[in-house]
Amino acid sequence: MxxxxxxxxxxxxxxxxxxxxxxxxxxxxxxxxxxxxxxxxxxxxxxxxxxxxxxxxxxxxxxxxxxxxxxxxxxxxxxxxxxxxxxxxxxxxxxxxxxxxxxxxxxxxxxxxxxxxxxxxxxxxxxxxxxxxxxxxxxxxxxxKYNSQMSSKERIIAALLYAKETFGYSQTDLNAQILNVYLTRSEIASIADTTAEEVSRTLTILESEKHILKKGRNIQLLNEKKLLDLIRDYGIYDNADS
Amino acid sequence: MxxxxxxxxxxxxxxxxxxxxxxxxxxxxxxxxxxxxxxxxxxxxxxxxxxxxxxxxxxxxxxxxxxxxxxxxxxxxxxxxxxxxxxxxxxxxxxxxxxxxxxxxxxxxxxxxxxxxxxxxxxxxxxxxxxxxxxxxxxxxxxxKYNSQMSSKERIIAALLYAKETFGYSQTDLNAQILNVYLTRSEIASIADTTAEEVSRTLTILESEKHILKKGRNIQLLNEKKLLDLIRDYGIYDNADS
DNA sequence: AAAAAGTGATGACTAATGTCATATATTAAA
DNA sequence: TTTAATATATGACATTAGTCATCACTTTTT
Structure with missing residues (x-):
């Protein structure tokens, strides 16, 4: 300091x-x-x-x-x-x-x-x-608005994309789209208005669906566009700019 | 116009x-x-x-x-x-x-x-x-924040108090604390992030608990302070000013 | 290395609340 | 007034997602 x-x-x-x-x-x-x-x-x-x-x-x-x-x-x-x-x-x-x-x-x-x-x-x-x-x-x-209309799964996806939007991907491995931040399950849950258990479960599901990959403490987004499509109906990123 | x-x-x-x-x-x-x-x-x-x-x-x-x-x-x-x-x-x-x-x-x-x-x-x-x-x-x-932490009943109470906060009580009958606005169950539900059915049910319960009185299309708040107490833990009106 | 603390995954269960169906009021229209 | 349209109330049911418990895995501390 x-x-x-x-x-x-x-x-x-x-x-x-x-x-x-x-x-x-x-x-x-x-x-x-x-x-x-x-x-x-x-x-x-x-x-x-x-x-x-x-x-x-x-x-x-x-x-x-x-x-x-x-x-x-x-x-x-x-x-x-x-x-x-x-x-x-x-x-x-x-x-x-x-x-x-x-x-x-x-x-x-x-x-x-x-x-x-x-x-x-x-x-x-x-x-x-x-x-x-x-x-x-x-x-x-x-x-x-979307907190009130999305399912917990959708909110968790939105939280992942939000983290990407804010911090981008890791610069050490440019090809792999690895989130450039480590958030605990509780922290993700808190962003997505749900529980840590639900985040654990959902990340497992998303991995089985080949949308993400859990790499140690980090998360790789295998197909950002597909993830976006899963929630696009809500128009979340329509006026995104930060 | x-x-x-x-x-x-x-x-x-x-x-x-x-x-x-x-x-x-x-x-x-x-x-x-x-x-x-x-x-x-x-x-x-x-x-x-x-x-x-x-x-x-x-x-x-x-x-x-x-x-x-x-x-x-x-x-x-x-x-x-x-x-x-x-x-x-x-x-x-x-x-x-x-x-x-x-x-x-x-x-x-x-x-x-x-x-x-x-x-x-x-x-x-x-x-x-x-x-x-x-x-x-x-x-x-x-x-x-409180949308994510309150129960539907609490959110509905908060919605009623919000309507009171914004529009006050009817001026025609000053003693009765009748909300100075008519909102459909769906509109209340929308403010409280829930469904019209849940609002119907909850208003019936609140009436049976002597917190409100349904007067035709209007709602009378029998004890505003008690209603506030039911949700005060969330600190909603701490920095209220509008 | 062992122990301890923290974090994550997963199953079983529960509770809250959304959905659907229907009946009843209430208001607006014919 | 009768009819139609809209709003409300309420029961039955389904489903989502929260809670609790347990185990496994990591990271940090001693």
Whole structure:
């Protein structure tokens, strides 16, 4: 967790939201931001903690989740390079969710005050940010819709494709389409709104149907298009863009 | 559907978002907006139609819904006086949802171009709007969370309380807490992510438990607090504000 | 290497809730 | 008013998916 600030202008991550600011503004951000490298499986912020700003993922893998009372945690979102986290809390007193790293991750933080200054002086930036929220809202409700209409099997497939969408395939073995993230059965279950047992069973079925291959802790998607076809009726990826 | 424009400055609805603009800006809006009175059960906009702007409910009752393929429509949101509709679509090509009136409603419309001008020249307005989106996102995910953790009975109670939250009680009989909106069993089911039959059954049970009273087409909440207690564990109304 | 902790797979069982069928109200239309 | 159309209530049944229990397999710790 060392502070490792560097100049936004030189940042290799051009998907970052901050890059949408006028370039002369970037050095101002450099002075305000706070960049930290988190090891794997570390909380970035906690549900119900005070909201102090927004986090920008320079690189890494993050899950955003909220805790049910009796039941297990619910993974609300996966986020990777260039994505924002903590924006759900922005404008509220406390975070409605927690965030934790799924792998070592470098994350930049900008505090509320600095953000407000940016928002007040850069209408296009603010507008872009607002459009991002609008899009997130659409996605959230899209997901709510298919959660209520899909079978557990379909939701599990959707969760696998979502993980692929967010983190892509492993770069070590480019030909094999191996998900570039390790998620426990419980975590997949949580994304897919079901139980770990159901995920185990379903993955076994999907493997027997030659849709996936379980490779140790990792999952290979043998035919992404076919998987997509199994759930396409719901129009999930119609307005996908992240 | 007559155009019935009037001055925003004189509008009795002070909850409207437009009222957050500097007062000298309101007459500018007057020239741009388009106010229409819709009869009951009329579509305001359609899913997949081109998005041309945002609608502001001056007064009335509206449901926002999206159509599943095989299954029935899903009610995404209820909206009343002062609420915005169509903001989900803003920034996208097409509306992800439809909106229809549940009662006669007067609705003001502002086109994309005018909105953009407002957003570029009124940072506080834009910021407020962004915070609204942020809040809607929190609510949407809060709802997704409890949809996945509550029983159907609890979700139906939550739907009733949501209708109360949005439209309040009937003004004709102030002492009786009669929901100020008529929703079919199917519509309630759609809000509560269940079936019309389950709603019928559950309402009968809730009546036998003296929590509600079915009065013809309307529903009376006999003890709102008790109903709230039945679902409070989920923290649904913790950050409620609409 | 052995032990312990965590994770995954799978069978048996249960409970919740969706589906279907039918009867009954209620509202709208003829 | 009669008829038709729509909405609601309720029973019987089917099915999905959750729960519990057990075993096997991995990874980490000692």
């Amino acid at each position: 060392n502070k490792i600030n560097s100049a936004c202008a030189l940042c290799e991550n051009k998907n970052c939201f901050i890059q949408k600011l006028p370039s002369q503004r970037l050095s101002w951000v450099d002075a305000k931001k706070y960049t930290v490298c988190f090891p794997k499986d570390q909380n970035i912020f906690w549900e119900n903690a005070e909201v102090n700003g927004i986090h920008f993922i320079k690189n890494g893998k993050v899950k955003v989740f909220s805790s049910g009372l009796n039941k297990k945690d619910k993974v609300v979102r996966l986020a990777g390079d260039g994505h924002i986290i903590g924006h759900r809390g922005y404008g509220a007193e406390q975070y409605p969710v927690s965030a934790a790293t799924l792998s070592e991750s470098t994350i930049c933080f900008i505090d509320n005050g600095s953000l407000y200054e940016l928002f007040m002086t850069n209408p296009v930036f603010t507008y872009t940010m607002m459009m991002f929220y609008s899009q997130e809202l659409r996605k959230s409700e899209q997901r709510a | 007559n155009k019935i424009n009037s001055a925003c400055a004189l509008c009795e609805n002070k909850n409207c978002f437009i009222q957050k603009l500097p007062s000298q800006r309101l007459s500018w809006v007057d020239a741009k907006k388009y106010t229409v009175c819709f009869p009951k059960d009329q579509n305001i906009f359609w899913e997949n139609a081109e998005v041309n702007g945002i609608h502001f409910i001056k007064n009335g009752k509206v449901k926002v819904f999206s159509s599943g393929l095989n299954k029935k429509d899903k009610v995404v949101r209820l909206a009343g006086d002062g609420h915005i509709i169509g903001h989900r679509g803003y920034g996208a090509e097409q509306y992800p949802v439809s909106a229809a009136t549940l009662s006669e409603s007067t609705i003001c419309f502002i086109d994309n171009g005018s909105l953009y001008e407002l957003f570029m020249t009124n940072p506080v307005f834009t910021y407020t709007m962004m915070m609204f989106y942020s809040q809607e996102l929190r609510k949407s995910e809060q709802r997704a």
